[in-house]
Amino acid sequence: MPDPRVVGSADLARSEWVFPLFVKPRWEGTAKGIGPHSRVDDLASLARAVACIERDYDQPALVERFLPGAEYTVTVVGHAPPRALPVLQRALEVTTGIGLHAVERHPAPPGGWSSRTPGALEDGLERELARLALLAFDALECRDFARADFRLDAAGRPHFLEINPLPTFAPDGSFAILAELAGREPADLIAQILGEGLRRLGLTT
Numbered sequence: 001m002p003d004p005r006v007v008g009s010a011d012l013a014r015s016e017w018v019f020p021l022f023v024k025p026r027w028e029g030t031a032k033g034i035g036p037h038s039r040v041d042d043l044a045s046l047a048r049a050v051a052c053i054e055r056d057y058d059q060p061a062l063v064e065r066f067l068p069g070a071e072y073t074v075t076v077v078g079h080a081p082p083r084a085l086p087v088l089q090r091a092l093e094v095t096t097g098i099g100l101h102a103v104e105r106h107p108a109p110p111g112g113w114s115s116r117t118p119g120a121l122e123d124g125l126e127r128e129l130a131r132l133a134l135l136a137f138d139a140l141e142c143r144d145f146a147r148a149d150f151r152l153d154a155a156g157r158p159h160f161l162e163i164n165p166l167p168t169f170a171p172d173g174s175f176a177i178l179a180e181l182a183g184r185e186p187a188d189l190i191a192q193i194l195g196e197g198l199r200r201l202g203l204t205t
Helices: 009-014 041-056 125-139 174-181 185-200
Strands: 005-007 021-026 062-064 069-076 088-090 144-152 158-164
Touching: 005 144, 009 041, 041 062, 041 088, 069 125, 069 174, 069 185, 088 174, 125 144, 144 185, 174 185
Parallel strands: none
Antiparallel strands: 005 062, 021 062, 069 088, 069 144, 144 158
16 A cells, blocks of 8 residues: 555545554644554454544545654754754553554553663764754755654564654653753753744844
């Protein structure tokens, strides 16, 4: 099957599917429409997931193969030139293998959600993720800051998932973790990034 594929309920019977698959809304972000049901292992669960997106979001579904490896996020900042900050691994929910940040918004099973971080972030992989993030940042004409997300396949190869040009500045989010790794206050790091953007626009010196 082509990967990824935009589908509606009417397309399911006319296609051949190789499971497991991952289903999400075509035009949403911030993990909207993603939950424990987003990983599907058979045609019946695929049909339910697509129908749910059509009903709740009034749009087709984006269906892609489910990648079983670790998930990473790379924050890119600046513009002259842009630079990649340290790579962060994202926790995965144990049962589904979906990012914990997405499933924990949904009612938890008895005992709560359990998570794992299965990847080993070796130097070579971190360099490759940084390289790919910078390529995506440039190709999609991002400016000043963005966060690129990647997932590894069964062979350990990274695949680009998406880029978030408006990542959160939440005190417990990626920027706060990166600031801690750099020994800085989150507000200081954010001020630096915003200052670079203002200088690019000619609004400050």
